[in-house]
Amino acid sequence: MLERLKQSSSFWMILACFCFAIMGVFVKLGSQQFSVAELVFYRCIAGLAGIFVVVLLQGKTLKVNLPMFKLHMSRCVAGFIALLLYFYAIVHLALPTAVTLSYTSPLFLTLITIFYLKNKLQPRQTLAILIGFVGVVILLKPTFESAQWLAGLMGLGSGLLSGVAYFNVNKLGQAGEPEWRTVFYFSLVSTTGAAILMSLQDAPLTFLNLNNIWIVAGLGVSATIAQLGMTRAYSRGKTLTVASLAYLTVLFATVFAALLWDEQLSWASYIAMALIAACGILSSAFKKSVRL
Numbered sequence: 001m002l003e004r005l006k007q008s009s010s011f012w013m014i015l016a017c018f019c020f021a022i023m024g025v026f027v028k029l030g031s032q033q034f035s036v037a038e039l040v041f042y043r044c045i046a047g048l049a050g051i052f053v054v055v056l057l058q059g060k061t062l063k064v065n066l067p068m069f070k071l072h073m074s075r076c077v078a079g080f081i082a083l084l085l086y087f088y089a090i091v092h093l094a095l096p097t098a099v100t101l102s103y104t105s106p107l108f109l110t111l112i113t114i115f116y117l118k119n120k121l122q123p124r125q126t127l128a129i130l131i132g133f134v135g136v137v138i139l140l141k142p143t144f145e146s147a148q149w150l151a152g153l154m155g156l157g158s159g160l161l162s163g164v165a166y167f168n169v170n171k172l173g174q175a176g177e178p179e180w181r182t183v184f185y186f187s188l189v190s191t192t193g194a195a196i197l198m199s200l201q202d203a204p205l206t207f208l209n210l211n212n213i214w215i216v217a218g219l220g221v222s223a224t225i226a227q228l229g230m231t232r233a234y235s236r237g238k239t240l241t242v243a244s245l246a247y248l249t250v251l252f253a254t255v256f257a258a259l260l261w262d263e264q265l266s267w268a269s270y271i272a273m274a275l276i277a278a279c280g281i282l283s284s285a286f287k288k289s290v291r292l
Contacts, residue, residue, distance in 0.1 A: 010233075010245060012229045012230070012232045012233040013229065013230065013233035013245040013246065013248075014245060014248060015225070015226075015229040016225075016226045016227075016228075016229030016230040016233060016246075017226075017245065017246060017247075017248035017249040017251075017252055018226075018248075018252050019222045019223070019225045019226035019229065020099075020222075020223075020226040020230075020249045020252075021099070021249050021252030021253040021255075021256055022218070022222040022226075022252075022256070023043070023219060023222040023223045023226060024090050024095050024098070024099060024253055024256070025095070025256050025260065026215055026218045026219040026222060027039055027043075027087050027090045027091065027219065028090055028091065028095055028261075029215050030042075030212070030215045030216070030219060031090075031091040033206050033212050033215070034206050034212070034215075035198070035201055035203060035206070036084060036087045036088050036091060037084070037194050037197035037198045037201060038194070038198055038205070038206060039087050039219065040080075040083055040084055040087055040190060040193075040194040040197075041191060041194035041195055041198060042216045042219055042220055043083070043087075043219050043220060043223045044083075044186075044187050044190040044191040044194060044223075045187075045191045045220070046219075046220030046221065046223065046224050047183065047187045047220075047223065047224045047227060048184070048187035048188055048191050050224060051180060051183060051184045051187060052184070054180065055180075055184065060180070060181075062181065062184065062185075064177070064181070068172075068175060068177065071168055071171060071172055071175070072172065072177075072181075072182070072185045073185075073189070074164075074168050075165050075168035075169055075172065075182065075185075075186065076185055076186050076188075076189035076190070077189065078161045078162075078164040078165040078168065079161070079162070079165035079186050079190065080186070080189055080190040080193050080194075081161050082102075082157075082158045082159075082160075082161035082162045082164075082165060083158075083190060084194075084197075085154040085155065085157045085158035085161065086098065086102045086154075086155065086158040086162075088151060088154045089101060089102070089151050089152070089154045089155030089158060091151075092148060092150075092151035092154075093148055093151045093152065093155060094257060094263045094265060095253045095254075095256065095257040095261075095263065096250055096253045096254040096257055096263070096265060096269075096273065097139060097152075097155070097265070097269065098151075098155050099249055099250050099253040100139060100250050100272070100273045100276055100277075101136075101139065101140075101152065101155030101156050101158065101159055102155060102158045102159050102162060103159065103246070103247060103249070103250065103276060103277070103280060104132060104136060104156060104159030104160075104163075104276055104279075104280075105159045105160075105162035105163040105166060105280075106132075106163070106279065106280035106283040107128070107129060107132035107133070107136075107159070107163070107276070107279050107280065107283060108159055108160045108162075108163030108164075109163035109166050109167055109283065110125060110128065110129060110283045111129065111163075112163055112164060112167050113167065116167070124282070125283075127282070128278075128279050128282035128283050129279070129283075131275050131278055131279045131282065132275065132276055132278075132279030132280070132283075134272075134275055135271075135272045135273070135274070135275030135276035135278075135279060136156065136272070136276065137272075138268055138269070138271060138272035138275070139269060139272035139273065139276070140152045140156070141268075142266070142268075142269075169182060179231055183227065183231070230246075233245075244281045246280070247277040247280060247281070250273055250277065
């Protein structure tokens with residue numbers, strides 16, 4: 001039974017979704033003591049250390065040619081900024097709302113792919129995009145009517161830049177780049193970028209102690225497990241099935257938010273989440289050539 005679960009892409013994606021939602025919880029908890037830059041730093045350095053150990057033990061090479069390096073850097077910069085915006089949204093919005101806005105990435109990935117390949121929009125792609133944008137408008141409407149409009153835009157920007165990052169990940173995969181090297185460079189750039197932002201922030205750095213180290217540990221462990229689980233799920237399963245299960249993160253985040261902070265969303269928000277999830281699933285079904 002255990003071996004069957006290990007071979008199941010669905011199992012790994014559900015585990016990844018659960019851990020991504022837990023990561024969001026730790027970001028929310030950590031925001032009371034740490035800045036966004038500090039949270040991103042601790043989230044990324046754990047994965048960087050783990051992958052670096054694997055590189056050393058297995059004698060893998062990190063060398064790439066110049067065109068591939070440029071592609072890595074494009075993916076890394078987009079992914080790093082997306083992560084910063086995502087954490088900012090989590091800190092200032094209800095957790096399910098922030099997670100859902102970040103999961104607009106399939107919508108933007110569809111638009112980026114069509115623009116890059118210079119293809120005309122097909123009716124079914126137009127339908128998926130319209131459904132997604134209707135969901136975004138419904139979800140952002142109460143946000144723009146409050147002081148949280150900036151956080152809402154940040155969350156949406158996270159989805160846009162995540163779409164750019166996933167597009168570059170797909171190009172790296174098509175070029176034969178191993179997944180571990182893609183994750184390594186992303187972790188390296190994000191850790192370095194967050195460290196630079198930490199050195200520039202006006203507020204003093206928060207030092208680790210017995211009262212907050214459990215937050216950092218939980219953030220790093222949950223993020224690393226989620227990343228590994230998602231990578232394994234996409235490498236072993238059908239893209240549409242795995243992409244559909246990815247929206248379980250929104251469900252888990254909603255449950256955690258209700259239990260921990262008594263965050264209650266309106267029915268309109270739940271409808272908007274469903275529309276955005278439908279857009280993502282339809283986009284995955286209509287783009288067989290792109291791995292999300």
